[in-house]
Amino acid sequence: MFLTAIITKANIKRKVFMTEEKGPWLPEQDALAVLFEHLPVGVAITDARGTELLLANPAAARILNGPEAAPLKDLSLLRSARRRGTGTVYPEAETPLSLALASGLPAKAADLEIARADGSYALLDMTAAPIKGSGGETAGVLMIFSDSTDIFRRKSDIRSNPEFIEALLSTLPVPVFHKDLAGRYTGFNSAFLKFTGRDAQYFMGKTVFETAPREIAEKYKQKDDELLASGALQIYEWKVKRYDGDIRDVVFHKTVLKDAAGLTYGLIGTILDITDRKRAEDMLKLSEEKLSATLSSLDDLVFVFDGEGILREFYQTSHPHRILGGGASIGRHYSAILPEQAVKLMDSAQTRLRETMKPQDFDFRVPLPDGEVWYNARLSAHNGPAGNFSGITAVCRDISDRKKLELAAREIQDLQGLIPICASCKKIRTDQGYWQQVETYIEKRSSARFSHGLCKDCEKKLYGSEAWYGRKKSTDG
Numbered sequence: 001m002f003l004t005a006i007i008t009k010a011n012i013k014r015k016v017f018m019t020e021e022k023g024p025w026l027p028e029q030d031a032l033a034v035l036f037e038h039l040p041v042g043v044a045i046t047d048a049r050g051t052e053l054l055l056a057n058p059a060a061a062r063i064l065n066g067p068e069a070a071p072l073k074d075l076s077l078l079r080s081a082r083r084r085g086t087g088t089v090y091p092e093a094e095t096p097l098s099l100a101l102a103s104g105l106p107a108k109a110a111d112l113e114i115a116r117a118d119g120s121y122a123l124l125d126m127t128a129a130p131i132k133g134s135g136g137e138t139a140g141v142l143m144i145f146s147d148s149t150d151i152f153r154r155k156s157d158i159r160s161n162p163e164f165i166e167a168l169l170s171t172l173p174v175p176v177f178h179k180d181l182a183g184r185y186t187g188f189n190s191a192f193l194k195f196t197g198r199d200a201q202y203f204m205g206k207t208v209f210e211t212a213p214r215e216i217a218e219k220y221k222q223k224d225d226e227l228l229a230s231g232a233l234q235i236y237e238w239k240v241k242r243y244d245g246d247i248r249d250v251v252f253h254k255t256v257l258k259d260a261a262g263l264t265y266g267l268i269g270t271i272l273d274i275t276d277r278k279r280a281e282d283m284l285k286l287s288e289e290k291l292s293a294t295l296s297s298l299d300d301l302v303f304v305f306d307g308e309g310i311l312r313e314f315y316q317t318s319h320p321h322r323i324l325g326g327g328a329s330i331g332r333h334y335s336a337i338l339p340e341q342a343v344k345l346m347d348s349a350q351t352r353l354r355e356t357m358k359p360q361d362f363d364f365r366v367p368l369p370d371g372e373v374w375y376n377a378r379l380s381a382h383n384g385p386a387g388n389f390s391g392i393t394a395v396c397r398d399i400s401d402r403k404k405l406e407l408a409a410r411e412i413q414d415l416q417g418l419i420p421i422c423a424s425c426k427k428i429r430t431d432q433g434y435w436q437q438v439e440t441y442i443e444k445r446s447s448a449r450f451s452h453g454l455c456k457d458c459e460k461k462l463y464g465s466e467a468w469y470g471r472k473k474s475t476d477g
Helices: 002-008 027-038 058-065 096-103 149-159 162-170 190-196 214-230 275-297 340-356 400-414 438-445 456-463 467-476
Strands: 042-046 053-056 107-115 121-132 138-147 176-180 185-188 234-241 247-258 264-273 301-306 311-315 360-368 371-383 389-398
Touching: 042 058, 058 121, 058 138, 096 107, 096 121, 096 138, 121 149, 162 185, 176 190, 190 264, 214 234, 214 247, 214 264, 247 275, 340 360, 340 371, 340 389, 371 400, 456 467
Parallel strands: none
Antiparallel strands: 042 053, 042 138, 107 121, 121 138, 176 185, 176 264, 234 247, 247 264, 301 311, 301 389, 360 371, 371 389
């Protein structure tokens, strides 16, 4: 209320707290005036446009002009303020004074830096708030600011203390480095030097283009620029070339370095060597590719099911339709993949496999429009972490040729031993006591088929008395 009264009185441009001609002097106004004089923070009041300084307490003069300064006369120092740590002039439209006038609301900034007349610098935290007149219009602006120079310096002392940083970094077992905004190395720990195989002089004050091959350094620079622009934690894989020429695969974890005011002044990063892990991954991938190529070159079909019977992997020959009907799909149960007969056999074999953890096998037939195909399925169990059943590998092999041989062997077996035959008509007696022609008997017990003709003796016996037979013999002569 007191400050509002100062603004709204008629003689506003006179830099006094109150005069008799403006009205009676009240005890509470006297108290507020004393408080205003002795506040440790700077207080200043401008006109409604923010261009003319109407009032400022002694603290404002000390903060802006220095300890021995005369009373504050204008706001020129605030108008030439810079952003802390950047050296760039604070945009007029972004100062708390301009923001408060534009929005009609309080505005704050904690990154103001001013150059005093005595050559010293001051770091300010400043708040500006519009003062409303009796009609709600802006009658002026109240500015309160404090000198945060000493606080900032105390916070920065530890961070900028080389001994502290060196001691901290030296305790870390992973390589650590930090750079300034220009990308120059400003420090690193012993683990970094040990990892790179270089000494401190090789890196200190140099950029990545002076310490790494260009093809590697270009990505370093690209990622540094991205980090400084975003300010977000950065993690990526890349390479480091050691002193002996060995190129290591690494993971970088990097973030920006900020001062007490929150302004970025560099970056810091750690290096995780993943070369051995990458080589192991490459070897595993190569082994998997070799296994896949080997399995794919086999005539067998290989199915990998999980503990629930769901297909997770499969390797097939050029004729998988012989088993799969509509084709195999990852994620489907074996009952939706195998023929009906094979599913029943699979159910039984899987039960035995779970109980015994010993390989199981069975044969099954797949009917086709042009015949049939026989397969032998051999099932092996997967052991889980606790030694429990966790899945099945099923190898299905085409045994059609073997089945044909087995059938032929049974046919041959039927034609072995004593066969009762009529001495006159040459019919053969079956096990049921029936007499069958030789042709009928053999055809039923083998794949042999007969065609008929006459031998020379039978031909002469049957047709020797015929005239045409005599003529034929003469012609054949």
